[in-house]
Amino acid sequence: MTTAPLLNVEDLTVNFPIPGGWFGRATSHVHAVNKVDLTIRPGESLGIVGESGCGKSTLVQAIIGLVERSSGKVVIDGQDFHEARGRRKREIRQQMQIVFQDPQSSLDPRLPVWRLITEPLHVRGGMSKAALRARAAELAASVGLRPEHLDRRPYEFSGGQRQRIAVARAISTDPDLLILDEPTSALDVSVQAQIINLLLKLQRELGLAYLMISHDVSLVRHFCDRVAVMYLGQIVEAGPAVQVLDSPAHPYTRTLLATVPSLKHPLPELAATRVGELPNNRILPTGCYYRDRCSFAAAGCDRLQPLVEFGDRAGTVSMSPPDKAAWPRSVRCHRAQAGDI
Amino acid sequence: MMVAASEILKPTGQKPAALTIDGLSLEFPTYAGAIKALDDVTIEIGASEIVGLVGESGCGKSVTTMAATRLLPEGRYRVTAGSIRLFGRDPFAMDETELQDVRGKLVSTIFQEPMSALNPTIRIGRQLVGVIQRHEAVSEAEAERTARGILKDMLIAEPERIMRAYPFELSGGMRQRVLIAMAFSCNPGLIIADEPTTALDVTVQAVILRLILDRAKRTGTSVVFISHNIAVVSQLCDRLYVMYAGRIVESGPTRAVLEAPQHPYTQALLRCLPERVEPKAELEAIPGTVPNLLDPPPGCFYRPRCPEANDQCFAKPPSMAPAPDHIVACWRRETIQPSIKASEATQ
Numbered sequence: 001m002t003t004a005p006l007l008n009v010e011d012l013t014v015n016f017p018i019p020g021g022w023f024g025r026a027t028s029h030v031h032a033v034n035k036v037d038l039t040i041r042p043g044e045s046l047g048i049v050g051e052s053g054c055g056k057s058t059l060v061q062a063i064i065g066l067v068e069r070s071s072g073k074v075v076i077d078g079q080d081f082h083e084a085r086g087r088r089k090r091e092i093r094q095q096m097q098i099v100f101q102d103p104q105s106s107l108d109p110r111l112p113v114w115r116l117i118t119e120p121l122h123v124r125g126g127m128s129k130a131a132l133r134a135r136a137a138e139l140a141a142s143v144g145l146r147p148e149h150l151d152r153r154p155y156e157f158s159g160g161q162r163q164r165i166a167v168a169r170a171i172s173t174d175p176d177l178l179i180l181d182e183p184t185s186a187l188d189v190s191v192q193a194q195i196i197n198l199l200l201k202l203q204r205e206l207g208l209a210y211l212m213i214s215h216d217v218s219l220v221r222h223f224c225d226r227v228a229v230m231y232l233g234q235i236v237e238a239g240p241a242v243q244v245l246d247s248p249a250h251p252y253t254r255t256l257l258a259t260v261p262s263l264k265h266p267l268p269e270l271a272a273t274r275v276g277e278l279p280n281n282r283i284l285p286t287g288c289y290y291r292d293r294c295s296f297a298a299a300g301c302d303r304l305q306p307l308v309e310f311g312d313r314a315g316t317v318s319m320s321p322p323d324k325a326a327w328p329r330s331v332r333c334h335r336a337q338a339g340d341i
Numbered sequence: 342m343m344v345a346a347s348e349i350l351k352p353t354g355q356k357p358a359a360l361t362i363d364g365l366s367l368e369f370p371t372y373a374g375a376i377k378a379l380d381d382v383t384i385e386i387g388a389s390e391i392v393g394l395v396g397e398s399g400c401g402k403s404v405t406t407m408a409a410t411r412l413l414p415e416g417r418y419r420v421t422a423g424s425i426r427l428f429g430r431d432p433f434a435m436d437e438t439e440l441q442d443v444r445g446k447l448v449s450t451i452f453q454e455p456m457s458a459l460n461p462t463i464r465i466g467r468q469l470v471g472v473i474q475r476h477e478a479v480s481e482a483e484a485e486r487t488a489r490g491i492l493k494d495m496l497i498a499e500p501e502r503i504m505r506a507y508p509f510e511l512s513g514g515m516r517q518r519v520l521i522a523m524a525f526s527c528n529p530g531l532i533i534a535d536e537p538t539t540a541l542d543v544t545v546q547a548v549i550l551r552l553i554l555d556r557a558k559r560t561g562t563s564v565v566f567i568s569h570n571i572a573v574v575s576q577l578c579d580r581l582y583v584m585y586a587g588r589i590v591e592s593g594p595t596r597a598v599l600e601a602p603q604h605p606y607t608q609a610l611l612r613c614l615p616e617r618v619e620p621k622a623e624l625e626a627i628p629g630t631v632p633n634l635l636d637p638p639p640g641c642f643y644r645p646r647c648p649e650a651n652d653q654c655f656a657k658p659p660s661m662a663p664a665p666d667h668i669v670a671c672w673r674r675e676t677i678q679p680s681i682k683a684s685e686a687t688q
């Protein structure tokens with residue numbers, strides 16, 4: 001049985017102009033996101049990993065329209081987000097909500113919790129104050145806040161409780177997709193465990209789909225069905241989280257995983273960390289983007305690498321596979337494809 | 342094998358310890374009462390040892406080391422018990438000149454936010470030369486040569502360019518490498534690294550940890566490494582101390598503590614890590630929250646969250662006592678099994 005995708009992103013590209021020329025005209029661009037394709041099905045979780053500055057936050061912000069895309073398509077439930085106008089666009093937008101890393105700065109300190117939680121509903125309009133308050137109480141209960149918390153201000157809460165408030169607010173419009181940009185990286189591990197348990201519970205109860213950015217690979221392996229690894233604004237490897245993270249195919253994914261702190265392996269030697277400054281994203285490299293840092297670089301790496309289904313050198317990636325078992329694994333590296341690595 | 346606490350705490354080398362903190366209690370008086378930030382903290386950092394200080398935010402890691410280097414705001418805190426020896430000297434008995442001397446020559450601190458430790462208006466090269474000349478009577482040219490050398494040691498490819506740059510022109514990872522270069526530049530006996538990689542991403546973090554480790558091992562520098570990340574500490578440190586609410590609850594060789602953690606808090610801390618359970622399974626969160634340090638509970642501070650607590654735990658705080666291969670502050674250490682699951686995590 002085919003499940004229609006909830007979110008379909010095609011060829012999404014984001015460039016930021018760098019002013020500097022005469023009359024402030026842009027002379028060059030930061031290529032933050034470069035032709036990204038991805039799909040999320042209802043109730044599914046997709047994780048995004050990759051080093052700082054590789055374009056993760058820009059990608060998700062372009063998906064929900066917080067950042068302007070340069071080209072490409074974002075289709076939600078069969079409707080093109082950027083083509084839609086007015087009320088229709090707002091409706092599509094409300095199907096996606098975002099939770100940021102820092103609950104401190106994403107919540108207005110002047111508002112009581114019940115107002116914060118129901119703000120998206122208030123913006124949508126059509127609900128009385130009493131109805132909003134009643135809904136706030138329900139939402140608060142579902143994220144583990146107590147009724148007496150409703151009238152307090154955000155600064156009276158711990159980091160973990162503030163993140164609960166942010167989650168309650170995000171689910172207030174009954175979205176299908178929640179975008180989580182490093183939702184627990186500012187929290188202690190014991191509090192992280194509480195928030196992750198809460199998100200998994202909400203997913204089971206509400207059938208939410210998640211798009212989660214995280215630097216914590218073991219968290220992504222735990223939380224996500226699939227994972228996409230980004231490098232310089234491109235997806236370089238994608239597939240079922242356990243498969244990709246337990247047996248990475250792309251040289252970059254391997255380096256990334258070798259450097260993840262773990263109780264299970266010792267600190268990598270310097271040679272394994274592939275030191276180097278992040279490549280410049282103002283002038284995109286020719287050929288494979290990872291070539292400068294790749295220890296496997298060889299003949300053929302000067303050609304642009306397509307993201308190709310792993311183990312199938314000819315085919316391209318099918319974006320709507322029939323079922324979970326058939327989720328494709330894809331890699332953007334001809335040597336990994338050839339089994340040379 | 343049972344080992345006496347004093348045996349485990351003894352520094353490994355012949356040289357005297359870099360830092361000894363003995364029974365330190367410290368509080369911050371506020372209008373709402375005294376925040377009891379440290380309670381009876383005992384720590385020893387031997388010569389050439391790399392020692393971790395782990396625990397959740399607010400447990401007192403930074404206050405412990407800042408007290409030792411007298412970096413806490415003067416007049417805003419009170420030491421209510423205990424003593425500190427930094428290379429055999431009492432930091433509380435030092436005047437400002439002595440302190441400057443110690444902070445520059447014997448001890449260097451690397452903080453989490455490298456930007457705040459650098460002067461934004463002065464080029465990197467000048468700052469490095471300044472630090473070197475403050476501690477060694479060398480010519481400008483010689484100091485510059487030394488600076489280039491230590492930047493190279495930090496795997497900075499173009500030291501010339503970096504020396505001409507202002508701090509804001511560098512990435513966070515690069516700035517942190519410059520600060521580590523600075524910290525090592527006057528050959529200190531002790532480096533205090535307070536969450537030096539928390540703001541960085543994992544690839545850069547691995548590089549920085551390696552640079553600290555290799556350089557410290559080569560020069561015999563002692564390191565106190567503060568982190569809330571147990572995995573990072575396990576990769577770097579010979580020994581570790583686990584702190585909870587201003588007290589040390591468990592300590593010993595890293596492997597011994599992490600393979601057979603015996604304090605219920607250490608066990609719980611390891612159990613909430615996602616790397617130890619099946620995907621999507623419920624994580625074992627620790628119930629409740631850390632105690633309010635204005636009014637901590639009587640007896641053991643972990644008691645309100647502890648599944649093992651009994652009457653004895655209400656009466657009096659437990660003191661550090663030997664467990665196999667390491668030491669634990671828990672009344673029930675004889676009956677609590679070292680967590681089996683936690684040992685799986687380190688295999």
Ligand SMILES: Nc1ncnc2c1ncn2[C@@H]1O[C@H](COP(=O)(O)OP(=O)(O)OP(=O)(O)O)[C@@H](O)[C@H]1O
Nearest residue numbers: 016030031032051052053054055056057058059281
């Ligand atoms: N508004 C902007 N103007 C110009 N450049 C930008 C802007 N926002 C992001 N960038 C650049 O786009 C690139 C991607 O940034 P982004 O914030 O998406 O990275 P990230 O993967 O989320 O990193 P992190 O892990 O540090 O959060 C970077 O080079 C960044 O400097």
Ligand SMILES: Nc1ncnc2c1ncn2[C@@H]1O[C@H](COP(=O)(O)OP(=O)(O)O)[C@@H](O)[C@H]1O
Nearest residue numbers: 369376378397398399400401402403404405634
């Ligand atoms: N200058 C200060 N004034 C009042 N309280 C402080 C001060 N510095 C630290 N504290 C308190 O001391 C406790 C320990 O803090 P700290 O050592 O910074 O924790 P961490 O383990 O996160 O480094 C916390 O409760 C903190 O709020």
Ligand code: SF4
Nearest residue numbers: 288291294296301333
């Ligand atoms: S295509 Fe070549 S350079 Fe790129 S990742 Fe593969 S081996 Fe490395």
Ligand code: SF4
Nearest residue numbers: 641644647654671672
């Ligand atoms: S002393 Fe008691 S309350 Fe404290 S950790 Fe041990 S068993 Fe738990």
Ligand SMILES: [Mg+2]
Nearest residue numbers: 056057058181
């Ligand atoms: Mg980001």
Ligand SMILES: [Mg+2]
Nearest residue numbers: 402403404535
């Ligand atoms: Mg601290």
